[in-house]
Amino acid sequence: MKLTIPAFVGRIAFSALAALIGAIFALPLLWFLFAPFNARAELGLALPDPWTLNNFVTVFGNSYAVQALWNSFIQAVGGVILVGAAATLAAYALSRSSIPGKGAVTYILLLFSSVVSGSAAMVPIFLIVSAAGLMDTHLAVILTFAGGLLPTAMFILRDFIDSIPKSYEESAMVAGASPVQAFFDVALPVIRPGIVVVVVWGFVNIWGSFLIPFILLRSDSNMPASVAIYSFYSEAGTPIVTLLAAYSLIYSLPVIVLYLFVSWKFGFRFFGGIKA
């Protein structure tokens, strides 16, 4: 179809506007592209002078910083294993069994999961963890996130399982498999892409979280990177910019990689439900 001149101008204006908004969104992040590689990085935007990887060397030489990344990893992986396993089992039961009250359970879960947010429930979560004697442990963070993320994870997975024809498991059971065998050997491999999405979503959420570990953890040796990052401040309270920049980049890397992985594997649109 041939474009008329006004339509052509309109199109250019649209592109220009989209690009401008994109550029405005990029502005606060540009600094992160340069500062980590700048030996004399400050808060201003500047080309690295001189270029260096020394900031990263310093970060990896700081045992507390490395420990914090490891703690983030333990908490995220631990939480994700629990969420993935429990949500898969529960979603399968909600999809494939005829337990009475299934609909009501789903409704109540949906309701509670949106009402009980981390910032509204910080007092009782603190009290429960404290009553369970789990204060200042990885397990406290892992369990809190598992509970908080599970309802949403269950819904994503239940929708996914609902879309899989029952005939897979039925054929297996006709061939003599028990329901549990049909689940593990037949259904599970088919559900796997859904589990991957839930696991990535959970990982990104726990890895990036601040508030829950901030209130549940005390000792330096348990702090995840999101809280430990505040130790890169001098005693006067000013940030040590070179370290902060490099550390922020390392800390963001898993999230970026996972995002690229999901958008490559499942296409862009699937990412719509991946955060929040």
Place this chain on the structure above:
Amino acid sequence: MTTEPIEAKPKKVRNFALLSNRAGAAFLTPAGLLVSVFVIVPFFWVIFVSFTNRTLLGRTALNPEFVGLANYLSLFDPATFFQRGQFGFSLILTTQFVLASALLGQALLGLLLAWLIQTVPPWVKRITETFVIAAWILPEVVIGFAWFAFLDRDQGTLNMLLEGLGLPPGDFLLQQPFWVIVVFNTWRGAAFSMMLFNSAFSSIPPSYFQAADVAGASSWQKFRDIGLPLIRGHIVTDLILITMWTFNTFTPFLLTNGGPSYRTELVSIYNYRVAFQDFQFGKGAAVGVIMMLINLAFALIYLSIGRKKRR
């Protein structure tokens, strides 16, 4: 013997479930336990604690006393309600924050972006989407620090740009903290609305727009008369979800710490300060209860709309 299975079969088909009730219950148990302990129990526990004078430290940490409605009365004390650093101030601030940054900022910007990227060349779309989504997925601590650097009075990128354009620089975190967190939250969250509206627009049959093109409709007319009416349901969903998220967000704390002098103290941050800096758990719990009631109202609206749609 041979007739029995045949007779039983139709009955079995009617009740056929792949998983027996017992196995189903077993499958549900781990998730049920975790959700009960960390989602459902907190909901009721916070109500209970809000009627006590429990503190983090001291005598009442171990033996809290029942104080009735005292915590609520102190939150709603008319003498101090609207003062800075008090609950009423924080609640009004949060309402303004939600209106400006979620309902106006995120939703409108997301709508504009979603509409723009329907027509622009793929490479423009790709680049724009990348930055908008990056703002959304990067960890909140990193984003907080990026904005701290961006807004720095002496060296920050923003003041550098303003000076380059001949505009006066400013110390925005001190002078306009509220508008800083509004812009910050709009920037941070626009991606969700953009993606939701983008997929809503792409689900409209292209023939509708082609017919409008033939009739010579402008982009604005297509947006107003075809796009907007057809995604009305998605807009309602989006508005409720971003309202709830923005109402509960704690991220501005990482940029402003709630200050200067309580001027960005949203209810989530107020709740944190009362409970974990002033150590008044009872009062903090009362704040939590009110937040949950507000969440509950939004969630019920959302669920009732979802149910209507399914019917």
